[in-house]
Amino acid sequence: MKLTTTLTEIAHAAEEKEAENLAFRSFLQSQDSNDIDELVHELDTLITPQIDCTTCGNCCRNLMINVTEEEVTALATHLNKTNTELKEQYIETGSSNDLMIINTIPCHFLHENRCTIYEHRFAGCREFPALHLPKFNKRLFTTFTHYSTCLIIYNVIEAMKKRLAF
DSSP, X not given: OOOOOOHHHXXXXXXXXXXXXXXXXXXXXXXXXXXXXXXXXHHHXXXXXXXXXXXXOHHHHHOOOEXXXXXXXXXXXXXXXXXXXXXXXXXXXXXXXXXXXXXXXXXXXXXXXXXXXXGGOOHHHHHTTOTTSSOGGGGHHHHHHTTTTOHHHHHHHHHHHHHTTO
């Protein structure tokens, strides 16, 4: 399986394939969810190890990451800060204090396409692009939002089209 591994190529292809991808999303919604999950997981297992995310870092430039209080505590401890200091510097809190997100895009912790807190990164970072999770058909909008900026998503979607003879 030949993979596309440059960001400029996938950005250009995404523009050319906009209508095709809209039709493919509709097609996927009409398919058995379990069958699609099985295919996505298989392709993710084949493709992800072939992509070096540290040559890209686009997820860190584009994602809005939710943060939990436990993650704040773990990172504050790692950075030798108090939770309050960490929140003031890196986190935006909703008006009811129940929603927290990283307060800037790109992420503060991205340096030369690498995460400087990799071992302590947030769950949203760990799970992206979430192709290993069930119910792929329920995340099509989000997945296709990143089609033009994530080498893994792009290559998995393109491989799906071939496998499903779309």
